[in-house]
Amino acid sequence: MLVRMVKDGHIRLLPIHVANKIAAGEVVERPASVVKELMENAIDSGATRIDVTVTAGGRKLIEVRDNGGGMGRDDALLSIERQATSKIRDVDDIERIDTLGFRGEALPSIASVSRFTLKTRREVDEAGSELVIVGGSLQDVREAGLPVGTTISVRDLFFNVPARRKFLRAFQTEQAHIRSVFTLHALAHPEIGMSLTSDGRELARLPPDATLEERVRDLFGADFCAGLVPLDRTRGEIRVYGFAGLPNQTRTDRSEQYIFINRRPATAPVIAYALREAYPPLEGNRKPIVLLFIEMPPEHVDVNVHPTKREVRFHKPVDVREALIAAITEAIGNTHRHKNNEPADAPPADTKAAAHDTQDTRDTQDVSLRTLVPEAAARPFDYPAPVPLPLVDAPRPAAVPFPAPMQPAPVPPPTGKGLPLFADPHAGSPWRWCRVLGQVGGRYLLLETDDGMVTVDPRAARERVLYERLMDNARSGETLSQRMLLPETVQLAPRDAARLRKHLSVVQAMGFGVAEFGSDHFIVESLPAALGTVSCRELLGNIAHDLETAGTRRGAEKWREELIAKAACRAVTGSSEPLSEEAAERLVNDLAATRMPYTCPRGRPTMIFTSYRELERKFGR
Amino acid sequence: MKFSIVRSKFLDGLQRIQNVVSGRGTLQILQNAMIEAEGDRLCMTTTDLDISERCYVECQIEEPGSTTLPIRRLASIIRELDEGKIMVEVDEDDVATVQSGSSYFKIIGMSVRDFPPVPVTEGKFCYRIDQGVLREMLRKTSYAISQDETRRVLNGVLMAFKDNKLTMVATDGRRLALVEQEIEFPPEAEAELILPNKAVTELMRLLSNEGDLKVYAQTNQAVFEIGTTMMSSKLIDGVYPNYRQVIPGACDERVVIEREALLSALRRVSVVTTDKSNATRLTFSANQLTISINTPDVGEGRDTLPVKYAGKEISIIFNPEYVMDPLKNIDDDEVYLEMNDGHSPALLKCNVPFLYVLMPLRIS
Numbered sequence: 001m002l003v004r005m006v007k008d009g010h011i012r013l014l015p016i017h018v019a020n021k022i023a024a025g026e027v028v029e030r031p032a033s034v035v036k037e038l039m040e041n042a043i044d045s046g047a048t049r050i051d052v053t054v055t056a057g058g059r060k061l062i063e064v065r066d067n068g069g070g071m072g073r074d075d076a077l078l079s080i081e082r083q084a085t086s087k088i089r090d091v092d093d094i095e096r097i098d099t100l101g102f103r104g105e106a107l108p109s110i111a112s113v114s115r116f117t118l119k120t121r122r123e124v125d126e127a128g129s130e131l132v133i134v135g136g137s138l139q140d141v142r143e144a145g146l147p148v149g150t151t152i153s154v155r156d157l158f159f160n161v162p163a164r165r166k167f168l169r170a171f172q173t174e175q176a177h178i179r180s181v182f183t184l185h186a187l188a189h190p191e192i193g194m195s196l197t198s199d200g201r202e203l204a205r206l207p208p209d210a211t212l213e214e215r216v217r218d219l220f221g222a223d224f225c226a227g228l229v230p231l232d233r234t235r236g237e238i239r240v241y242g243f244a245g246l247p248n249q250t251r252t253d254r255s256e257q258y259i260f261i262n263r264r265p266a267t268a269p270v271i272a273y274a275l276r277e278a279y280p281p282l283e284g285n286r287k288p289i290v291l292l293f294i295e296m297p298p299e300h301v302d303v304n305v306h307p308t309k310r311e312v313r314f315h316k317p318v319d320v321r322e323a324l325i326a327a328i329t330e331a332i333g334n335t336h337r338h339k340n341n342e343p344a345d346a347p348p349a350d351t352k353a354a355a356h357d358t359q360d361t362r363d364t365q366d367v368s369l370r371t372l373v374p375e376a377a378a379r380p381f382d383y384p385a386p387v388p389l390p391l392v393d394a395p396r397p398a399a400v401p402f403p404a405p406m407q408p409a410p411v412p413p414p415t416g417k418g419l420p421l422f423a424d425p426h427a428g429s430p431w432r433w434c435r436v437l438g439q440v441g442g443r444y445l446l447l448e449t450d451d452g453m454v455t456v457d458p459r460a461a462r463e464r465v466l467y468e469r470l471m472d473n474a475r476s477g478e479t480l481s482q483r484m485l486l487p488e489t490v491q492l493a494p495r496d497a498a499r500l501r502k503h504l505s506v507v508q509a510m511g512f513g514v515a516e517f518g519s520d521h522f523i524v525e526s527l528p529a530a531l532g533t534v535s536c537r538e539l540l541g542n543i544a545h546d547l548e549t550a551g552t553r554r555g556a557e558k559w560r561e562e563l564i565a566k567a568a569c570r571a572v573t574g575s576s577e578p579l580s581e582e583a584a585e586r587l588v589n590d591l592a593a594t595r596m597p598y599t600c601p602r603g604r605p606t607m608i609f610t611s612y613r614e615l616e617r618k619f620g621r
Numbered sequence: 622m623k624f625s626i627v628r629s630k631f632l633d634g635l636q637r638i639q640n641v642v643s644g645r646g647t648l649q650i651l652q653n654a655m656i657e658a659e660g661d662r663l664c665m666t667t668t669d670l671d672i673s674e675r676c677y678v679e680c681q682i683e684e685p686g687s688t689t690l691p692i693r694r695l696a697s698i699i700r701e702l703d704e705g706k707i708m709v710e711v712d713e714d715d716v717a718t719v720q721s722g723s724s725y726f727k728i729i730g731m732s733v734r735d736f737p738p739v740p741v742t743e744g745k746f747c748y749r750i751d752q753g754v755l756r757e758m759l760r761k762t763s764y765a766i767s768q769d770e771t772r773r774v775l776n777g778v779l780m781a782f783k784d785n786k787l788t789m790v791a792t793d794g795r796r797l798a799l800v801e802q803e804i805e806f807p808p809e810a811e812a813e814l815i816l817p818n819k820a821v822t823e824l825m826r827l828l829s830n831e832g833d834l835k836v837y838a839q840t841n842q843a844v845f846e847i848g849t850t851m852m853s854s855k856l857i858d859g860v861y862p863n864y865r866q867v868i869p870g871a872c873d874e875r876v877v878i879e880r881e882a883l884l885s886a887l888r889r890v891s892v893v894t895t896d897k898s899n900a901t902r903l904t905f906s907a908n909q910l911t912i913s914i915n916t917p918d919v920g921e922g923r924d925t926l927p928v929k930y931a932g933k934e935i936s937i938i939f940n941p942e943y944v945m946d947p948l949k950n951i952d953d954d955e956v957y958l959e960m961n962d963g964h965s966p967a968l969l970k971c972n973v974p975f976l977y978v979l980m981p982l983r984i985s
Binding site: 476478479480481482483484485486508509511513526529533534535538 | 769792980981
């Protein structure tokens with residue numbers, strides 16, 4: 001970033017006041033930090049190809065080769081010499097090192113703790129330069145025949161700093177760190193071809209000029225991509241784009257949250273907060289998978305909070321939060337508005353037309369995410385699809401034809417009824433086509449979809465469906481309540497009764513005909529018509545309890561309604577009888593039509609997806 | 622044990638009682654029918670521990686005895702055999718040999734000692750009811766049974782033997798169906814039984830249109846004796862809510878409606894309902910009923926039909942399913958709907974002693 005290796009005379013000292021702002025810190029902490037600094041330099045050199053080679057977790061060798069602008073001999077010397085010398089002269093004087101510039105210390109500090117070789121050539125030069133530095137002292141400068149670009153080799157890192165060497169972890173650990181640094185930069189720059197080789201084994205080879213989604217697929221595989229939805233939204237001066245993981249694919253930590261601010265891997269507390277808000281509550285405090293690029297005017301972000309620049313500070317954190325929440329909710333909240341483009345019971349499309357469509361859709365979707373076109377963003381991943389199956393002319397029973405059968409369709413579509421869920425495959429339904437196979441264990445529903453097998457927990461599904469119905473009613477302000485033939489009286493504990501009394505008007509406005517009946521008794525005369533059968537005792541108890549434990553959570557409007565709806569859904573009594581075929585299909589349809597089909601209102605998953613690929617892998621095929 | 626039996630009789634008996642056998646379930650013995658050969662008839666019993674069924678079939682017994690055999694497999698074999706005499710012999714290891722014509726089967730059974738005891742047909746009281754009548758009564762009420770498992774007492778029909786009448790009631794807290802029938806029994810036999818939903822379904826299957834059946838009632842179970850078939854069921858323990866108090870006394874307005882016309886109009890209009898929103902508005906004006914539905918995001922539907930009505934205009938909202946349910950299960954040409962206003966309970970009646978209370982929906 002700082003060492004522009006393009007032309008002589010471009011290496012410059014930063015003004016002291018800028019340098020002083022830079023937080024102190026060691027640049028070279030472990031092999032991965034070397035990789036980071038060298039890759040950043042390579043990216044800044046305008047390279048289109050960067051090859052990273054490491055040996056023994058980076059202890060023996062780290063080599064970063066780029067085909068960027070390269071440097072002339074003077075620049076090359078300058079980039080090493082001045083700072084290297086200063087560092088060697090006064091190792092303890094951190095203050096002084098800091099004054100030497102913003103990141104200008106990278107190469108010299110690396111060179112000071114390793115056997116360092118810099119080979120570089122500009123296109124205009126006949127011959128390149130090779131510099132050899134050992135432990136910070138320049139050993140040799142010579143002319144050499146070299147390709148255009150820069151190659152930096154760092155051997156025997158920390159050979160002269162035994163204390164540091166001792167703290168290095170196992171090869172595997174260091175290699176994992178290197179890999180994650182590599183991944184971050186590979187994601188941030190899909191236009192650059194990159195490769196990572198460790199101990200002679202190629203861990204990644206990424207072609208240049210990739211779109212973001214191609215890069216993600218190359219790095220993580222297609223299965224990973226299937227659980228992501230693209231997003232792109234600009235709000236004010238802030239643009240948020242990238243991918244959000246569906247709420248049913250979560251991790252226990254943030255290790256799969258890739259966040260880039262102005263293309264720089266970074267994070268900030270407000271981002272974690274925004275993610276928590278944007279996602280529905282996830283079971284067990286799990287973290288969603290995200291790949292987010294936040295772009296904003298550079299003056300609105302302060303990257304100098306932390307020496308490694310991993311943590312940044314925003315000048316207007318609220319704007320960033322709002323932009324993130326809006327972008328993510330829009331993406332994972334499903335593009336429901338887009339549905340009903342096509343009647344669900346449309347006759348099966350002509351095979352050829354379908355094949356043709358596939359091609360078309362793929363072409364239109366093959367838009368680089370760097371130049372994000374809105375339509376492309378609103379669509380889920382599109383795989384390099386195998387040619388659609390040559391469908392037999394026999395009509396596929398009730399299975400909806402999809403314009404783009406991207407996976408090999410379940411072969412052959414078994415007899416029995418398919419559920420025409422959404423004609424539009426991009427309509428935000430978790431599946432394009434599905435068929436209820438039955439109920440297992442007297443409880444879970446098993447579905448067949450075109451991508452794999454889905455196990456649905458009917459109870460969680462029902463809670464989600466009812467929750468959204470109740471909230472829809474609450475939002476529309478019109479509630480329909482069914483009067484009870486036999487009103488039920490419920491006695492609550494005095495504390496619960498007091499809480500319920502406090503919020504009784506909200507409860508009533510949502511269609512619950514609950515009234516006080518004297519001395520902590522309440523009478524339930526009517527219930528929201530959407531709710532079905534509930535246990536009134538549990539209902540009132542849940543509501544009272546949840547209202548209390550929530551306190552006055554976040555300024556979000558309708559929080560009380562949300563709470564009440566959640567509490568009510570929990571009180572809904574499911575029959576222990578197995579679901580009838582129609583009831584199961586209806587439930588599955590209703591679930592697919594919800595805004596957030598993947599979790600119940602409490603954040604438990606409603607469905608578990610097992611792809612055919614996963615099954616094949618498990619069966620060793 | 623050894624007997625010979627006519628195929629069609631054997632099969633008929635097996636089919637009558639095999640319904641309670643679920644086909645899955647944890648207890649292997651419950652997949653079996655207990656078969657006892659004694660005198661000149663075979664006694665076959667199945668149970669799922671809540672409901673037991675038993676039937677008697679004529680046969681020639683050469684050697685009395687008892688065993689249990691997997692009923693579904695046995696019935697499948699018998700079904701596939703040609704009509705004629707079937708020889709069945711069971712050894713002491715409960716392995717049955719089935720022979721008919723050129724066919725020969727061996728079926729592995731289980732010991733009768735493992736089979737749960739089945740209730741006997743003795744009860745404190747015995748009521749005699751016409752089969753067709755009981756079936757009609759069940760048909761007119763059973764759809765209103767509550768599926769809500771937290772209120773156990775509502776998960777069945779109430780059979781109240783009182784004042785020389787059998788009153789049958791079912792409700793799910795939103796609507797209530799009630800039928801009455803005069804039957805004869807001694808005053809000391811007055812009792813209330815709550816028959817669970819599953820037994821109601823099973824009983825309706827077993828009942829034919831002719832002949833009487835006997836009901837033996839005990840405190841926690843009832844036995845229904847239908848010809849040579851018997852069904853016994855556990856009863857729901859508890860006190861049924863006082864249903865009399867929810868039946869509105871006198872209503873101000875009364876509408877006479879053609880049942881078929883109302884049912885088909887509701888069917889048509891409810892096409893535009895969804896699970897989310899199914900409010901159906903019934904507006905009664907002079908000799909006219911307008912049914913209208915307006916579902917946001919779906920559409921609206923409206924239908925009018927002539928009725929006999931001269932009262933004030935009433936507009937009332939119902940869940941259309943709750944109106945259609947009774948209409949589907951009664952046979953009268955005309956029904957009467959009695960109401961006070963748009964928000965009090967309404968009453969549906971017909972010319973037989975049938976009564977249906979339904980609570981309107983309220984928009985706020």
